[in-house]
Amino acid sequence: MNLMSFFARRTSAPVARERLQILLAHERVLVSGEPDLVAVLREQILALVARHVSVDQDRVRVQMNRDATASTLEIEVELPAPSGARIARA
């Protein structure tokens, strides 16, 4: 366990927040039948990336933020490098 994971383990609330945001964006679509824009963008961006490279779902990090005036969507995809080494961020 390094220093970073020590601190990461201590603050679980950001993990809860992120998990809820992703889950609820998905569930709101299921329940209402009306697609949520941010959720649709997420699906389509991931589908587009998957058309060009094979993406491991576990190596995709999605974060959404909403406030009164704007929503932001952050997608971080880890792409497999041709050599077999992995490059972070795309």
Place this chain on the structure above:
Amino acid sequence: MAKVLVVTSGKGGVGKTTSTAALGAALAQAGEKVVVVDFDVGLRNLDLVMGAERRVVFDFINVIQGEAKLQQALIRDKRLDTLCLLPASQTRDKDALTEAGVARILAELREKFDWVICDSPAGIERGAALAMRHADVAVVVTNPEVSSVRDSDRIIGLLDSKTERAERGERMEKHLLLTRYDPIRAERGEMLKIDDVLEILSIPLLGIVPESEEVLRASNVGSPVTLNSPVSAPARAYMDAARRLKGEALDIVVPKDRKSLLGKLFGRRAA
């Protein structure tokens, strides 16, 4: 003009009944005529939390089925004469709660009171659906914890689609009541912060009720916390929430318990 308010959450155990009793008492303490109505047929508890469990003779179902008059089933609070309780049935089947029956009784209660506060059962089944069906205002009780926030989100969706107001195309007034909040754990990053929950659920905040031993103490003795311990942090949170329901604009703060030196020294061990 009477207001019908539903206290709901989806998830059980987050504080719906405690909050119904505390908000009802706080409104009555401010001089409003209030009735608290238990919709949890088969698992009633509002009578117990209000300290009226030995005074229940007739219940909501008896009135719906015409076996008793509304006036016979209403229990007047012994401490506050503008506060009444309509208990749920403990023995009948929950299907006895009919849509037409509930509508008729709520219309009658609207005539007699300023506030009709409906204590919803947990879940999203019949009892919960009927408790919210005729509401003008909803208080969504949420703990800063993932399963409670998820269930609240589902309930907000139902409030916006399955209530009479929503079906008429009118706006349903919804408020978030965050309960069992621990500011110290939230600051340490161990608990969802107020802003996190507000951002996720996007409904206005009615109040923050801090985790407090006074809440259990009040239910132990069958007295709403606003009556049992009026200067405690949770009581002040509920009293402020009641004033906001009446339309007052108050800044929202997290009330703190004023601890004695001994309390500070021994912290949480004092219970």
